Amino acid sequence: MKTITLLFFAILFASNAKAQEWQTYYEGQGITIQYRPAEIDDAQLGISHKRIVFRxxxxxDKEVQLNFNRLITYSDSETAAKPQEKKYHVSIPANSSVEYNQANSMDKTFYLFAQDKKNTIKRSLINFDIRDVTTN
Structure with missing residues (x-):
């Protein structure tokens, strides 16, 4: 039994560590868009959410204005899937990256709400897609 418990925790730890790594969603035109899951707990704001964060x-070697559409689909216990599409823009300096951090934590360019861990918000993320990626 002890071996099974240790094996379970080893698998859980390995899958949790992998979940925190950046995953590449898009690569082209000298641009890479990556994402990873994150748990956001802010007692001051009363937030306890799961989010998908972006880099x-x-x-x-030139600054780039990245433009894209993000199609997201949420569902909740009362309604069917609700796809929403919105256009985003982000400036990225030459040979560098910008990503979700404390300073931009309320800018939806850098995150998607996935789920409320307190279950106050009933909807949860089903899927997302990044489309129409262009640069200026």
Missing amino acids: YENKT
């Missing part, structure tokens, strides 16, 4: 990397 945008510019591999070119």
Whole structure:
């Protein structure tokens, strides 16, 4: 039994560590868009959420204005899936990246709400898609 418990915790730890790594969603035009899950707990704001956070990397030697549409689908216990599409823009300095951090934690360019851990908000993220990626 002890071996099974240790094996369970080892698998849980390994899958949790992998979940925190950046995953590449898009790569092209000298740009990489990456994402990873994050748990956000802010007692002062009363937030206890799961989010998908983003990092945008510019591999070119010029500043880039990245433009894209994000299609997200949420569901809750009362309604069917609700797709929403919105356009986003982000400036990325040459040979660098910008990503979700404390300073931009309320800017939805850098995150998606996935789920309320307190279950106050009933909707939860089902899927997201990044479309129509262009640079200026």
